[in-house]
Amino acid sequence: MATTKISGKELRQLGYPEGKVIGIAIKVLEGKYKGKSKKHKLELLGSVIKAPEYYLKHDSLAPIAKSLIIKTEHNETVELNKNRLDYHIYGAEGIEPGAINQMEIAMKLPVTKAGALMPDAHQGYGLPIGGVLATDNAVIPYAVGVDIGCRMCMTVYDIHPEFLEQNSEKLKKMLIDNTKFGNEVFKRPMDHEVLERNDFNEINILKSLKDRAYSQIGSSGGGNHFVEFGVGEITDADNEWQLPTGKYLAVLSHSGSRGLGANIARHYTKLAMDKCRLPKVAQHLAWLGLDTEDGIEYWNAMNLAGDYASACHHQIHDRLSASIGEKPLMMVENHHNFAWKELDRFDNEVIVHRKGATPAGKGVLGIIPGSMTSPGFIVRGKGLVDSLNSASHGAGRVMSRRKAKETLSKNEVDRHLKQAGIEVIGSGLDEAPMVYKNIYQVMAHQTKLVDVLGTFTPRIIRMCGDKRFGEVD
């Protein structure tokens, strides 16, 4: 059914600036002009933004006009530096120009100290996905990303991978019973200490998010998130867990901080963009000073969302472990959308944002997933300073979600998956293997950044169905 509702996106297209005015405009239009045609509403909004001063005393539209004018008065623009700082790009030939352009802009921020671009990079909001940015005493919500604490977690069992073939139906059912995707949640969510954290009472925005955090804990969400059974192979005899090299039954999960992190990101991004007005090309890179109340609040909320995301993974693996009836031999995990306080090459403290990048400090363990039909890699960081102690967070997309849905055929993708011997519950064409770069090429671009200890090859995958957001399987 066609809707007459005005969206934030349409307002931005009309030139409405990011911030409160968009909310005010939607409220006014959907209140006083409810039921009017979309065309009529858009014409009104277009007139108001062209000459807000004429609408200051208008019966209904004055709040929009006022908000637009205040906006302009407070428009103290922070200038970008004329020259950008240098930074390393890994695998530049495989990275789209838009992503590199975004990184160049980030390297001109007055708070930027260093940066690096990973081989799986592609365009995002503000900082590209695969971008790493070190700043001085400032945190950029959009350089962390909207899914704060999005992360990987893998467990390995003392079970031969033959088990996968002998029990594939049982394992499928295990995934269906023990994981939740889309807007499905567990009827009886497990408790976790992260839900008892004081931040939920001390930070205003978190008070309203606690209930949903409670109900969503242990769930996986949508998009590229997954939980899968597969073959874990340990190839490095000198591995941290002293596991014999060889193949094991393994579980790999990818998900983040659900509604909690999304709402924290939304709130503080808006706040940053309101307070830190940058030229349009850089507007999404607005920062909050870590010596300000807002900045400290974001930092604490971000850390809470990170711990929450971690708790979700642990519950996913705990449930599956209970279902399998064995404790895992090892667990390896890492954030790839987050910011940390770290030391730079001069031993000064900097804020390192990794937006779709795996921490790869010396000896730091992580997982870099491939695609449904290609392996992920268990890695140990080499601590290369030029990479800002980072590596890619996956293969990286080569095809947009929209293009995938328009150009790929379900039959073709299904055939490809079948040939590879992969079983998939849920998912959609936008997550098909061919939308991702070749993971072997991506890994080849980062041999200086990480050592490989082993691999994970997917076999039974569960993701969110793509019929419509929230509809599962």
Next chain:
DNA sequence: ATGTGC
């Protein structure tokens, strides 16, 4: 990424 909003 996310009850696609404000």
